Amino acid sequence: MKMPFSRTRRSQTALLKRGSALTIGIVLGIVALLFMLRTVFPGVLTTLAAPLWSAGNALTGGAGDFASVFGDKAKLAQERDMLAKENASLREQNAALTARAADLTRLLGGRPEAANSILAGVMVRPPVSPYDTFVLDAGASAGVRAGASVEGAGGIPLGTIESVAENSSRALLYSAPGRVTQGWVGENRAPISLEGAGAGAFRTSVPRENAVAVGEVVYVAGPGALPIGTVVRVETDPSSPRAVVHIKPLAHLFSTTWVTVSE
Amino acid sequence: MAAYRFVPAVLALIAIVSYPYPFGILFAAISALFIPPLALLYGVLFDVLYFVPGASAAPLGTVLGLIGWGMAVVVHDFVKTRIIGG
Numbered sequence: 001m002k003m004p005f006s007r008t009r010r011s012q013t014a015l016l017k018r019g020s021a022l023t024i025g026i027v028l029g030i031v032a033l034l035f036m037l038r039t040v041f042p043g044v045l046t047t048l049a050a051p052l053w054s055a056g057n058a059l060t061g062g063a064g065d066f067a068s069v070f071g072d073k074a075k076l077a078q079e080r081d082m083l084a085k086e087n088a089s090l091r092e093q094n095a096a097l098t099a100r101a102a103d104l105t106r107l108l109g110g111r112p113e114a115a116n117s118i119l120a121g122v123m124v125r126p127p128v129s130p131y132d133t134f135v136l137d138a139g140a141s142a143g144v145r146a147g148a149s150v151e152g153a154g155g156i157p158l159g160t161i162e163s164v165a166e167n168s169s170r171a172l173l174y175s176a177p178g179r180v181t182q183g184w185v186g187e188n189r190a191p192i193s194l195e196g197a198g199a200g201a202f203r204t205s206v207p208r209e210n211a212v213a214v215g216e217v218v219y220v221a222g223p224g225a226l227p228i229g230t231v232v233r234v235e236t237d238p239s240s241p242r243a244v245v246h247i248k249p250l251a252h253l254f255s256t257t258w259v260t261v262s263e
Numbered sequence: 264m265a266a267y268r269f270v271p272a273v274l275a276l277i278a279i280v281s282y283p284y285p286f287g288i289l290f291a292a293i294s295a296l297f298i299p300p301l302a303l304l305y306g307v308l309f310d311v312l313y314f315v316p317g318a319s320a321a322p323l324g325t326v327l328g329l330i331g332w333g334m335a336v337v338v339h340d341f342v343k344t345r346i347i348g349g
Contacts, residue, residue, distance in 0.1 A: 027300035056281030127283035
């Protein structure tokens with residue numbers, strides 16, 4: 001029997017409405033499940049996502065290696081020679097500074113207790129993470145605690161641990177947009193408030209008479225003053241008594257693979 | 264429901280965990296045009312995976328997901344009306 005057109009259309013509309021309600025119900029159910037997992041079992045989602053994060057990291061590394069095939073060989077060799085020279089020069093400088101630090105420690109006395117550090121792999125970093133956070137593969141079982149500081153290669157301060165699961169943890173970087181950290185700039189250590197600008201960068205404002213120059217090193221408090229970045233641009237406005245200072249991080253967050261976590 | 268509607272949804276899921284976040288947002292927006300509530304789902308997924316207290320005043324993924332859902336419903340209904348109504 002042939003169904004009238006209006007009746008067919010009505011039944012199709014009812015079906016569509018039922019389908020939409022079902023889709024919304026399923027999606028809201030998954031949203032509720034995600035919230036519950038994050039609250040009750042914070043490590044479960046990290047464990048589930050870990051293989052995908054590893055695959056993503058491998059894929060990015062592989063793409064970089066593949067792209068290097070097309071690079072100019074002569075230019076690469078020249079760059080390698082230049083880096084080798086720079087490395088040798090830095091090694092000498094490092095040896096001199098180490099000797100000087102040892103002399104000063106002998107003269108002034110060192111810290112009696114050694115700082116305990118935990119080595120952690122970075123599973124996710126910006127720009128995959130939109131909040132300037134790291135997801136680390138070490139958690140409470142490895143001794144990571146909330147509030148511990150996270151440092152990159154060479155002891156460069158990167159951020160602090162904000163949440164810890166059994167086998168993973170999340171670190172909020174000092175450069176997270178809006179995060180304010182106290183620090184100093186330049187040889188005379190002029191105090192500044194560093195404001196995170198995202199993707200590892202910072203900005204601050206200083207009185208114009210402070211005369212901050214491009215290339216000056218910016219420090220944050222740690223054991224002493226730890227270098228965190230360098231001044232790359234100073235913006236002055238004749239109508240404003242303050243200058244805006246833009247700071248580039250010393251550590252390259254996008255390619256950080258290992259960090260140390262210390263109390 | 265045609266299978267092609269799920270392609271951007273799967274790509275969004277992969278992008279959120281493996282690629283820079285603008286790709287995740289792009290694919291989430293495209294998938295929301297086909298299935299509007301996915302905007303909220305992917306916004307929440309961003310927050311569940313990456314948000315920590317102090318990173319921003321509010322979990323932006325969830326907030327943007329809700330806004331995206333609303334916008335996707337408007338666009339979705341507009342497109343549907345145009346197609347059915349002619």
